[in-house]
Amino acid sequence: MAIGTLGGITPLGLPEEWPVLVDEAVAAHPGVVIGSGVRHSKLALPGAVLADLKTAEVLRLAN
Template sequence: MAIGTLDWVRAAERLDLLAEPVARAVAGLDGVEVAEIDPTLADTAAFCERYGVSLAESANCVIVAAKRGGEVRYAACMVLATTRVDVNGVVRRHLDARKISFASQDDAVGLTGMEYGGITPLGLPEGWPVLVDEAVAAHPGVVIGSGVRHSKLALPGAVLADLKIAEVLRMAN
């Protein structure tokens, strides 16, 4: 996959560039590539500018905490970097939550085993749904986190949509 100026290789060939839970998750997936990056440039805007990747080719993973009746459930939301997740509308209703918020950085990192700024839907804890915006699902090649800040993954959006924990929704506003 040729996205930006990065040197992409099959993710299965460079498991050292992935967080441990991500390495386990990509083992059986086709079409997933990885590229090493400067970890100080992992945040979307800086990454895209430095590596020639458009915001429309980059997807962000947002971890949300859905609360109802004293129970807290977590989910990942995948949207293109050009859009925002409708957390308080579509996502809250879909997760049947009374209250929803972005997960704290400590919770997101501690629960996923991934680095902040590199969290990805691949390798999330069991039982967490992955809500994939329809624009991401239809994308031919999108860049996402790898679980660490020193690399990125590239894959067709259909790979995310086809995860058994994924649900495709129109959730961007």
């Protein structure tokens, strides 16, 4: 299987040395959609869940 067929990387379950950068607007949003780790499914969750990940860094990334 070629790398290009694997799809995107979900922020859930990453190695601890990989930071997850979360924009403060995303962290405050009541509903965001992220990849589940497989191409054909997604997860809907509050942005606060991403902000609460062990390796998350909430930053002002967008103006």
